[in-house]
Amino acid sequence: MRLLLVEDDADQRQLLSELLTDFELTAAGSVAEAEPWLPKVDLVLSDWKLGDGDGLMLLRKIQRLPNAPAFVMMTAYGTISHAVEAMRQGADDYLSKPFSRQELALTLEKVSRAQRLKHDNRKLSQALTDQNRLTDIIGGSPAMQRVQARLAKVGDTDATVLIEGESGTGKELAARALHRLSKRCDKAFVAVNCGAIPEQLAESELFGTDKGAFTGAAQARAGKFEAANGGTLFLDEIGELPLLLQSKLLRVLQEGKVTRLGEHHERQLDVRIIAATNKDLKAEVQAGRFREDLYYRLNVVPVLLPPLRERKDDIPALSRHFLGLYARRHGQAEPPLTHPLLAKLQSHHWPGNVRELANRMERLVLLGEDSPMAPLAGGNGDFAFSLPPGGLDWEAFERHCLEKALALNGGNRRQTARYLGLGYKALLYRLEKYDIE
Ligand SMILES: Nc1ncnc2c1ncn2[C@@H]1O[C@H](COP(=O)(O)OP(=O)(O)OP(=O)(O)O)[C@@H](O)[C@H]1O
Ligand SMILES: [Mg+2]
Structure with a gap:
């Protein structure tokens, strides 16, 4: 003293x-x-x-x-x-x-x-304030306050959490917050997009492979489960997981052990599971596309992220947050959030939710003007360009189109798939191929 x-x-x-x-x-x-x-x-x-x-x-x-x-x-x-x-x-x-x-x-x-x-x-x-700030979840609306309270309550437990919500509502953000609030915060947070792994590879991705387990498996490899040992495994888009893998996943969750593909012994693991989906999983169960037992196994603590249009009170704070964030990131002056702009934002329907708002604020920072999403193109087959005579780098072109289409759709993958006239999986496969986030 x-x-x-x-x-x-x-x-x-x-x-x-x-x-x-x-x-x-x-x-x-x-x-x-x-x-x-x-x-x-x-x-x-x-x-x-x-x-x-x-x-x-x-x-x-x-x-x-x-x-x-x-x-x-x-x-x-x-x-x-x-x-x-x-x-x-x-x-x-x-x-x-x-x-x-x-x-x-x-x-x-x-x-x-x-x-x-x-x-x-x-x-x-x-320390508490820092921790709250760490999670960076903006939302003073009653709906988001309830979400935050639930996250805080179950954060520091090992409870399995199922996060449901439309695309772009902040499911991954919530999952990361749960991990940061837990004793596992200094261990790995491993995110797996269950919709993006081709079905044949999914098992080895999740559970690992022994050397020579299948053609091409030259080396033994740990799966995502093992990578998350001691930490948290985030099973994103769980509704996309093929039925066969659903039963394998269920077994792993029940036993707390994984067996690498081609191996015969089990490995004991300590992994906390957080799953997320933008599908109505209950309806998927009723339609026979999702195993009921797995559903109950995952849905121990449900967290529902409300769509942005149902919590318009959060729009001003979120807009300010993103304007500040992108202004700093791009070294630009922070544009003012004027009354007319705010009124426009408040009356929009936000199909792409918070991600759409984030992208719109980023465009505002970069372009200096508010430019809402362009309407989806109609499929009239009339293209405004002709092929260059000297040849075309197809992959570069495809990547460019994918990135443009994603940006145009506020990063919403489902909407981008619809926009491109592709199946959802087909789009995810291409994004993975080009390593586009
Ligand atoms: N309440 C919030 N406060 C601050 N940022 C948010 C909030 N909600 C979402 N975001 C931001 O919006 C973007 C989209 O959120 P996130 O990726 O978590 O959504 P998602 O529900 O996982 O979407 P998808 O289903 O498309 O994967 C992220 O950049 C995230 O940081
Ligand atoms: Mg997500």
Whole structure:
């Protein structure tokens, strides 16, 4: 503990200094001398009467500091009213002169302890704020408050969570938040897009392969489950998982063990599962496309992310967040969120949800103007370009088209697939092929 002693009488200052050996001590003789030290100490022991003022002046200065030190007032014999006044103004304790060495020690001990507690408290609540900020989920609307409360409640458990919500509502963000809130936060967070893995490869992707398990498996390889050991496995687009794999997944979840393809022994794992889907999984079960037992296994704690159009209260804060984010990222000035713009954003239907809003704000930062998504093209087969005579780099062209189409559709993959007239899986396959996020 760092202690600042303020006493204008040199003899008393000397005497007290000799008693205060348990502290890292600084001694001052006046308000002016003491002032620069106030932010640097944990505790101030001050005389009432000082040459250039009094102890109360110091107390008031202390109270303006962000991390205020504790304050103990020393008052002269027969001036109990000063002690009362000091306490009333917020001093932590007082000592009336003359006091014994023991009284001094006891008082300072008590105040130090309280100060340490206050300090620890501040650190804890700071850590909590940081943690909340870490998850970066914006949303003051009642619907999102409920989501946040549920995430906070189950974050630090190993419970399996099923996150449902339309595309772009923040399912992956929520999954990452759950991981960060857990004791597993310093271990791996492994995300698998169940819709993007070709069916023949899915098993080895998830569970791993032994060397030579199939043609092309030259090396033994750990699957995503093993990669997530100790941490969290995020099974994104779980509704896209083929039925055969659903039963294999169910077995792994039940037993907590995986067997690599081609291997005969099991590996015990400790993995927390978070799954997400933008399908109505219950309806998929009823339609016979999703195993009911797996559904119940995954749906231990359901989290439903509401579509953006149902929480329009969040649009201003989200817009501001993304404008700031993209302005920083692209080194541009942050465009103002004007009333007419906000009114337009509030009345939009947001089929692509938060992702669509994020993309629109990024375009606003880059182009300086608000440009809503273009309407989907009609399939009239009339292309505005002709093939170059010298040849065409097909792959580069396809990648370009995919990226453009994605951007045009606010990053919404389902909508992009529809826009391109492709099946959803066909699109995912191409995105994977070109490594497009
Ligand atoms: N509440 C929010 N606060 C801040 N950013 C958000 C919020 N919700 C979503 N985002 C951002 O919007 C984008 C889309 O979110 P995310 O990828 O989590 O959606 P998703 O539900 O997984 O979508 P999809 O089903 O298409 O995969 C991300 O950049 C994410 O950071
Ligand atoms: Mg996602």
